[in-house]
Amino acid sequence: MYISNYRQRSKAVFLVFLIFLSFSIARLLYIQFFRASYLRELAKRQHNLFVELEPRRGSIYDTLIKPQALNISVDSVYVAPQELKSKERVVLIERLPGILGVSEAFVRERLSRKKSFVWLARKISVEQSDAIQSLHLKAIGLLKESKRSYPNSYLGSHVLGFAGLDNVGLEGLELYYERALKGEPGWAMFLRDARQKRLDLWENMFLPKDGYEVVLTIDEVIQYIAERELDKVYKAYRAKGASIIVMNPHTGAILALANRPTYDLNERSSADRDKMRNRAICDLFEPGSVFKIVTASAALEEKTITEEDKIFCENGAFRVASHILHDHRPHGWLTFREVIEQSSNIGTTKVAQMLGPDTLWKYIRLFGFGDKTGIDLPGEISGMAKEPSRWSKISIAAIPIGQEIGVTSLQLVRAVSVIANGGQLMKPYIVKEIRDKYGQSIKKFSAEMVHKVISLDTANRIKKILAGVVEEGTGKRARIPGFTAAGKTGTAQKLEPNGTYSHSKYIASFIGFAPVEDPLVAIVVIVDDPRPYYFGGVVAAPVFKNVAQEIIRYLRSHETEEQVLASYETLRSR
Numbered sequence: 001m002y003i004s005n006y007r008q009r010s011k012a013v014f015l016v017f018l019i020f021l022s023f024s025i026a027r028l029l030y031i032q033f034f035r036a037s038y039l040r041e042l043a044k045r046q047h048n049l050f051v052e053l054e055p056r057r058g059s060i061y062d063t064l065i066k067p068q069a070l071n072i073s074v075d076s077v078y079v080a081p082q083e084l085k086s087k088e089r090v091v092l093i094e095r096l097p098g099i100l101g102v103s104e105a106f107v108r109e110r111l112s113r114k115k116s117f118v119w120l121a122r123k124i125s126v127e128q129s130d131a132i133q134s135l136h137l138k139a140i141g142l143l144k145e146s147k148r149s150y151p152n153s154y155l156g157s158h159v160l161g162f163a164g165l166d167n168v169g170l171e172g173l174e175l176y177y178e179r180a181l182k183g184e185p186g187w188a189m190f191l192r193d194a195r196q197k198r199l200d201l202w203e204n205m206f207l208p209k210d211g212y213e214v215v216l217t218i219d220e221v222i223q224y225i226a227e228r229e230l231d232k233v234y235k236a237y238r239a240k241g242a243s244i245i246v247m248n249p250h251t252g253a254i255l256a257l258a259n260r261p262t263y264d265l266n267e268r269s270s271a272d273r274d275k276m277r278n279r280a281i282c283d284l285f286e287p288g289s290v291f292k293i294v295t296a297s298a299a300l301e302e303k304t305i306t307e308e309d310k311i312f313c314e315n316g317a318f319r320v321a322s323h324i325l326h327d328h329r330p331h332g333w334l335t336f337r338e339v340i341e342q343s344s345n346i347g348t349t350k351v352a353q354m355l356g357p358d359t360l361w362k363y364i365r366l367f368g369f370g371d372k373t374g375i376d377l378p379g380e381i382s383g384m385a386k387e388p389s390r391w392s393k394i395s396i397a398a399i400p401i402g403q404e405i406g407v408t409s410l411q412l413v414r415a416v417s418v419i420a421n422g423g424q425l426m427k428p429y430i431v432k433e434i435r436d437k438y439g440q441s442i443k444k445f446s447a448e449m450v451h452k453v454i455s456l457d458t459a460n461r462i463k464k465i466l467a468g469v470v471e472e473g474t475g476k477r478a479r480i481p482g483f484t485a486a487g488k489t490g491t492a493q494k495l496e497p498n499g500t501y502s503h504s505k506y507i508a509s510f511i512g513f514a515p516v517e518d519p520l521v522a523i524v525v526i527v528d529d530p531r532p533y534y535f536g537g538v539v540a541a542p543v544f545k546n547v548a549q550e551i552i553r554y555l556r557s558h559e560t561e562e563q564v565l566a567s568y569e570t571l572r573s574r
Helices: 002-034 036-047 086-100 104-111 126-133 172-176 178-182 220-236 265-270 288-301 336-341 345-355 357-366 395-401 409-420 456-471 541-573
Strands: 048-053 067-079 118-124 140-149 186-192 198-206 213-216 241-247 254-260 310-312 317-320 323-326 333-335 424-426 431-435 441-444 449-452 486-495 501-514 521-528
Touching: 067 126, 086 104, 086 118, 086 126, 104 118, 118 126, 118 140, 126 140, 172 178, 220 241, 220 254, 220 521, 220 541, 241 409, 241 541, 288 336, 288 345, 288 357, 288 395, 288 409, 288 456, 288 486, 288 501, 310 336, 310 345, 317 345, 317 395, 323 345, 333 336, 336 345, 336 456, 345 357, 345 395, 357 395, 409 424, 409 456, 409 486, 409 501, 409 521, 456 486, 486 541, 501 541, 521 541
Parallel strands: none
Antiparallel strands: 048 186, 067 118, 067 140, 186 198, 213 431, 241 254, 241 521, 310 333, 317 323, 424 449, 431 441, 486 501, 501 521
């Protein structure tokens, strides 16, 4: 009996071991044939650390290679919650809120995560970094990252735009040229020991490709002059907004572009969206009398009238359909030249009636209104230009004097450049070159003519009329001592919410170029809702004068310096 029970127990034990052995063999076969790749990858992850290598974002320079946007090395702070001791956790909860400027609840939440790596703050200041290091805690550390920096703070803010925390372009040129500036990330596979600590040994590596550098047509000095004068008028007249653009009329290169209000690119978190808006290319407004250059150019080009032909301006009141058109002051008989010089609405309307809607529309389109200019900045709008089939009975009196049409500041400076350069519509551009970090050119941008608008003869005749506006007409405050200037004033009523024209809100403007004989710059100045004065000749014309005067002197002295250097290099080569 005893032997029989012993044999049964032995068989049972043997059977258990046999089942266990069979299960183990089956498990080993399963692991070997079905889980081998997974376990191999798991072991690789445990002993290898994949690290993405950040590329250096390309810098942005002005036309003379002065840095406008670049990268600086800063610290980011992290913590390893799983390695924290209780005493260290208490210290961090007490000290970090004051150092990093965050709440205690934020710190508690981060430290409670069951992870070996958690960010506490990215791209902190030098003072914060020193305070973190003074804690002398092993579980908290600092890593070097690159941060976008703008050495001129607010200067050119609406042109440059900015990049975010992860160096991704969000506004302006930083956004438009994101693909060129950002570069391509690399990676490295580092070895780790049994405690998961990184060793300074790498198994494989792919180096990052740094971003390209962008060189602007903007000149830092010209940009400063333009912004300084724009800021003065914006504050002096308590304006709602203001814009200025300085352009080379022969090439379309933008030398300066600025708006008010503005913001500091290094402190953009405190700026609202209204300050970030690039008004010069994305704000639509009725131009008022500055638009009369289109009507005048069309009339001379079509030989509808000559400069000395006389027009009766109805002593200040003229009926068009159901509307009574007024001049800002009454005029009787004026020559066509005087109509433009004195900015007569009635005289301009009578000339437009001679032209007819279709011909006027043709030149509105030739001057580029109703289309985007194609500038290399994000957010540009096309404006608004109605076809003649959509005109009302009074449109022939409104559109020629700059009503019932929506434009941008950039469209206006391009239009006046047509007259300055002899009749060509140029495509504006703001980047002249993309190059690598060694200075080798990747892509160059240059002048591009869209089409011919008016003849050289017509352009020269309009030049003389616009020079008369400055010398004898409404633009006298745009006179530049020592230089000749040409331009046109504008005072446009803004629309009220109910669709009627306001009698208290205006847009003051001036478009012009200088010197008249060989224009170096074309400039547009727009001041939105200035107070108490609102006439373009009073508010905007002086800004043109101050900006043009300094820029011309600067450009001529700069040209002289370049000529001297060129001559010196020629002598050296002989």
